[in-house]
Amino acid sequence: MKIGIYGYGNLGRGVECATLTHKDAELVGVFTRRSPESVKTALGTPVYAAADVEKFKDKIDVLILCGGSATDLPEATPELSKNFNVVDSFDTHAKIPEHFARVDSVAREAGHTALISAGWDPGLFSIARLYASAALPDGSDYTFWGKGISQGHSDAIRRVPGVLDARQYTVPIEAALSAVRDGETPTLTTADKHRRECYVVLKEGADADAVREAIVNMPNYFADYETTVNFISMDELQKNHSKMPHGGMVIRNGRTGVDGEHSHTVEFGLRLDSNPEFTASVLVAYARAVVKMNSRGDFGCKTVFDVAPVDLSVFSGEELRKRML
Amino acid sequence: MKIGIYGYGNLGRGVECATLTHKDAELVGVFTRRSPESVKTALGTPVYAAADVEKFKDKIDVLILCGGSATDLPEATPELSKNFNVVDSFDTHAKIPEHFARVDSVAREAGHTALISAGWDPGLFSIARLYASAALPDGSDYTFWGKGISQGHSDAIRRVPGVLDARQYTVPIEAALSAVRDGETPTLTTADKHRRECYVVLKEGADADAVREAIVNMPNYFADYETTVNFISMDELQKNHSKMPHGGMVIRNGRTGVDGEHSHTVEFGLRLDSNPEFTASVLVAYARAVVKMNSRGDFGCKTVFDVAPVDLSVFSGEELRKRML
Numbered sequence: 001m002k003i004g005i006y007g008y009g010n011l012g013r014g015v016e017c018a019t020l021t022h023k024d025a026e027l028v029g030v031f032t033r034r035s036p037e038s039v040k041t042a043l044g045t046p047v048y049a050a051a052d053v054e055k056f057k058d059k060i061d062v063l064i065l066c067g068g069s070a071t072d073l074p075e076a077t078p079e080l081s082k083n084f085n086v087v088d089s090f091d092t093h094a095k096i097p098e099h100f101a102r103v104d105s106v107a108r109e110a111g112h113t114a115l116i117s118a119g120w121d122p123g124l125f126s127i128a129r130l131y132a133s134a135a136l137p138d139g140s141d142y143t144f145w146g147k148g149i150s151q152g153h154s155d156a157i158r159r160v161p162g163v164l165d166a167r168q169y170t171v172p173i174e175a176a177l178s179a180v181r182d183g184e185t186p187t188l189t190t191a192d193k194h195r196r197e198c199y200v201v202l203k204e205g206a207d208a209d210a211v212r213e214a215i216v217n218m219p220n221y222f223a224d225y226e227t228t229v230n231f232i233s234m235d236e237l238q239k240n241h242s243k244m245p246h247g248g249m250v251i252r253n254g255r256t257g258v259d260g261e262h263s264h265t266v267e268f269g270l271r272l273d274s275n276p277e278f279t280a281s282v283l284v285a286y287a288r289a290v291v292k293m294n295s296r297g298d299f300g301c302k303t304v305f306d307v308a309p310v311d312l313s314v315f316s317g318e319e320l321r322k323r324m325l
Numbered sequence: 326m327k328i329g330i331y332g333y334g335n336l337g338r339g340v341e342c343a344t345l346t347h348k349d350a351e352l353v354g355v356f357t358r359r360s361p362e363s364v365k366t367a368l369g370t371p372v373y374a375a376a377d378v379e380k381f382k383d384k385i386d387v388l389i390l391c392g393g394s395a396t397d398l399p400e401a402t403p404e405l406s407k408n409f410n411v412v413d414s415f416d417t418h419a420k421i422p423e424h425f426a427r428v429d430s431v432a433r434e435a436g437h438t439a440l441i442s443a444g445w446d447p448g449l450f451s452i453a454r455l456y457a458s459a460a461l462p463d464g465s466d467y468t469f470w471g472k473g474i475s476q477g478h479s480d481a482i483r484r485v486p487g488v489l490d491a492r493q494y495t496v497p498i499e500a501a502l503s504a505v506r507d508g509e510t511p512t513l514t515t516a517d518k519h520r521r522e523c524y525v526v527l528k529e530g531a532d533a534d535a536v537r538e539a540i541v542n543m544p545n546y547f548a549d550y551e552t553t554v555n556f557i558s559m560d561e562l563q564k565n566h567s568k569m570p571h572g573g574m575v576i577r578n579g580r581t582g583v584d585g586e587h588s589h590t591v592e593f594g595l596r597l598d599s600n601p602e603f604t605a606s607v608l609v610a611y612a613r614a615v616v617k618m619n620s621r622g623d624f625g626c627k628t629v630f631d632v633a634p635v636d637l638s639v640f641s642g643e644e645l646r647k648r649m650l
Contacts, residue, residue: 017583122650130634130638133638134610255346256342263598265595268453269593270590271590305650306635325418325629
């Protein structure tokens with residue numbers, strides 16, 4: 001399959017690298033809204049202006065959109081679905097239905113297949129929730145995130161006056177996780193399940209106590225959480241906190257039997273060294289599915305729920321039944 | 326959906342109970358090759374002779390086959406696919422391609438949909454292996470089973486002269502599991518990953534040492550494994566070892582990045598109080614998918630790889646995108 005990458009940040013770079021292991025993926029080019037000469041790709045993939053992408057409509061089987069969910073994808077995914085099969089990682093959960101509807105009408109009319117919200121959450125975690133709830137209709141679901149860097153929370157800290165740079169780790173609360181793994185079904189808020197660890201570099205002369213107070217009392221982001229703030233040097237931040245690890249677990253506890261006398265736990269977990277590279281690799285697997293679905297005439301907007309596992313694989317159904325079932 | 330249960334052992338009883346939580350499932354009847362009067366169902370579902378099942382062909386949307394893989398299903402699944410949409414839990418991994426081919430030709434010709442090898446392994450574990458390998462093409466897979474009762478190994482012990490009854494637990498070896506969870510990619514045989522715990526009731530006058538030797542040296546089943554044999558009373562067996570717990574984990578460690586510099590771990594795990602009840606509940610979810618696929622004209626033999634997650638759910642795609650994505 002011939003792939004184009006639209007947008008070249010951490011995720012776009014991850015898609016480029018993912019083609020090293022997804023052997024059926026051939027990279028046609030990277031498309032950027034920056035000046036193409038200013039973008040240096042990890043593997044030397046040619047870079048073109050985003051404005052020229054339409055010229056490649058017959059040279060690309062699927063375009064992987066690597067922009068952000070806040071402003072890029074709501075515009076780009078429907079727009080590009082006119083000329084391409086696309087995959088995006090739109091992750092604003094509450095706005096997925098709206099995004100779906102806009103993309104669906106364009107893709108359907110153009111005879112393209114557009115898969116939105118791929119990655120791990122939404123994505124593999126969503127699938128884990130669905131399989132577990134289908135297997136255990138009478139049960140309770142728990143999603144824990146971390147330990148990992150939250151870009152949104154790190155950005156929120158960076159906006160506090162006196163902060164030069166910051167990283168925020170979302171960390172599952174061990175006691176809550178253990179209880180759920182033991183089959184208990186407590187009612188837990190996001191704050192009951194997670195604590196927030198902040199690593200902050202102060203600007204010269206900034207008041208550490210004031211910064212700490214501003215962080216821990218920030219509504220929505222930190223006020224409801226157990227939050228720890230550690231002040232460190234820029235050197236230390238760059239040395240120890242420059243990676244982008246993440247992960248988490250989806251756990252469902254459910255009951256079966258005449259009187260619900262038997263308890264079962266289903267758990268799906270990820271431990272990722274690099275959130276963008278793993279997400280990118282999932283996007284490439286879904287790009288493969290999009291090409292297969294489109295070739296069967298399955299047009300319109302899709303999510304990970306609509307994709308049969310076989311379509312993610314380079315192997316045929318026959319090979320998979322022999323090797324993996 | 327209107328469901329028939331063909332075969333009424335632990336699994337058939339599990340399917341009957343699963344309809345308590347799968348609210349869209351309506352039980353038409355249980356079909357048995359025993360005398361119908363001799364079968365008492367858990368929920369009072371009517372029992373009919375297996376020979377009469379054809380009379381119900383217009384009253385049943387999907388027949389769930391609850392026989393064994395050794396002799397029942399190789400005959401029953403193709404035969405019943407002539408008149409019914411069916412789901413089975415055929416679990417002889419090596420014979421799946423052959424079973425698939427036989428069922429496929431019958432079901433396709435009859436315009437039925439037949440899903441084979443559903444459950445958790447083959448089944449949810451197979452799906453976990455496929456998703457993980459699609460997300461991380463460069464990696465290594467590990468399946469650990471247990472802690473749980475292996476019926477085959479328990480039966481093998483019962484065939485040893487001097488044994489009155491027995492239960493065998495397959496138990497993951499903690500050191501191997503920890504290494505894999507830590508991201509290591511060792512080469513491990515089944516025996517490297519599992520030990521075998523046997524609980525044996527002797528016949529009166531039996532020679533315990535001879536029985537132990539016969540067990541631990543039994544080829545294929547025990548000879549290659551770390552095996553412990555505990556002699557207990559029938560009372561103790563019935564009190565402490567009469568349940569059918571099982572479970573296990575599928576773990577994949579893979580790498581991404583320009584030089585494979587980032588490591589990731591994907592883990593899917595189950596802890597089941599009752600293996601047959603959980604398996605049965607998965608079969609009912611796949612029965613739902615079979616009915617949906619058949620109504621779309623998607624005929625022939627299918628496996629869990631061919632079923633899009635959305636088809637397992639009672640909820641619509643729209644509801645799922647809103648609630649679970």
